[in-house]
Amino acid sequence: MNRLDVRSGSSAFGTFLHGGSDERVALAPDGLGPYSAPEAPDSDEGSGCLAEPARERLKVGILLPHVETRYGGATARWGDLLSMTRLAEDAGFDSVWTVDHFTLPDHGVECGVLENFSLLAAIAAVTSRVEIGPMVACTGFRNPALTAKIAETIDEISGGRLILGLGAGWHAPEYRAMGIPFDHRVGRFEEALTIIHGLLQDGQIDYEGRFYTARECELRPRGPRPGGDKPHLPLLLGSSGERMLQVGARYCDQWNTFFSFMQNDPNSIPALREKVDAACRAAGRDPATMVRTASIMVGFPLPGERGRPDTPNVIKGSVEQIAEQCQRFVDEGISHLCIYLDPMTERGIEAFVPVLERLKAMDAMTAAR
Numbered sequence: 001m002n003r004l005d006v007r008s009g010s011s012a013f014g015t016f017l018h019g020g021s022d023e024r025v026a027l028a029p030d031g032l033g034p035y036s037a038p039e040a041p042d043s044d045e046g047s048g049c050l051a052e053p054a055r056e057r058l059k060v061g062i063l064l065p066h067v068e069t070r071y072g073g074a075t076a077r078w079g080d081l082l083s084m085t086r087l088a089e090d091a092g093f094d095s096v097w098t099v100d101h102f103t104l105p106d107h108g109v110e111c112g113v114l115e116n117f118s119l120l121a122a123i124a125a126v127t128s129r130v131e132i133g134p135m136v137a138c139t140g141f142r143n144p145a146l147t148a149k150i151a152e153t154i155d156e157i158s159g160g161r162l163i164l165g166l167g168a169g170w171h172a173p174e175y176r177a178m179g180i181p182f183d184h185r186v187g188r189f190e191e192a193l194t195i196i197h198g199l200l201q202d203g204q205i206d207y208e209g210r211f212y213t214a215r216e217c218e219l220r221p222r223g224p225r226p227g228g229d230k231p232h233l234p235l236l237l238g239s240s241g242e243r244m245l246q247v248g249a250r251y252c253d254q255w256n257t258f259f260s261f262m263q264n265d266p267n268s269i270p271a272l273r274e275k276v277d278a279a280c281r282a283a284g285r286d287p288a289t290m291v292r293t294a295s296i297m298v299g300f301p302l303p304g305e306r307g308r309p310d311t312p313n314v315i316k317g318s319v320e321q322i323a324e325q326c327q328r329f330v331d332e333g334i335s336h337l338c339i340y341l342d343p344m345t346e347r348g349i350e351a352f353v354p355v356l357e358r359l360k361a362m363d364a365m366t367a368a369r
Helices: 078-091 116-126 144-158 172-178 185-202 242-251 266-282 319-331 346-368
Strands: 003-005 059-063 095-098 103-106 109-112 131-134 164-167 204-208 213-218 235-237 254-258 291-299 336-342
Touching: 059 078, 059 346, 078 095, 078 116, 078 346, 095 116, 095 336, 103 172, 116 131, 116 144, 144 185, 144 213, 164 185, 185 204, 185 213, 185 235, 185 242, 235 242, 242 266, 254 266, 266 291, 266 319, 291 319, 319 336, 319 346, 336 346
Parallel strands: 003 204, 059 095, 059 336, 095 131, 131 164, 164 235, 235 254, 254 291, 291 336
Antiparallel strands: 103 109, 204 213
């Protein structure tokens, strides 16, 4: 095994919603094993132009409401989540997502959350087609080698359908409640991502860092995507912070921006895309190899179900209007939309299906040109 020894320092710099913070951190040495995709052509280096990735067919997924009060004002039980998952797969959605929190704030109240990976394992067992994943898993909540082991097991259960979204975390009260350190989150994220990527890509790692250690650690048995010269389990970065992008560009296959960070506004995507491109180039990587995804909120006022009307910039309107607003994200290079429905219920899914069908039809027309 290759021995990695990293002790990087960091200091708190700030936080934002979604996957993590923009804490200042000393990046690890080049020997940590950057992203294995081909490097960007020399002609692109330093050009400053935005990458135009190869055209990918549009994917559309939904986020499940496993947070207290988020199920149309009620608290979803497993039977409700199972019903929504099956409905989404049958309706033609491409993915089903969970969040990774212990508590989340709602109007000053800390709401409980069903555990992320337990749910994903159950969802993997009752679905056959949709991709599944956390949006996103906090690397600080679990030992990183254990996170890789859990991910590999869920990928086995699903037959190779897991996308492992990762972030550094942001909600201090849940860290405090669980006795988890809240400091140096990007430094901890960097080390955790190094271990997780190493195990999922190579099946083994021998690593000693400032925050985490994995001694002669092997991932066995291997799942359906063992890495190496074969397909690997994809990693998704849930952050747009500069330091997080620098770390994520070394290892992650996909990037996600969340509606609470970019105000649910497609006009914010070009500037974010430029940041992603710059991070990829700095890592010696072709920016076109980073899949761009976005989590957006779509609202349908449904009688008898309480939504979240206080959330700003919710996409709403007729089927055609909602589809056109979603399409604007696609036009800016987003190839996978994760839909946060308001309300997040079976009726909300049913209301969105005509939008899904219209988006797929528009995508097919574009692909045929």
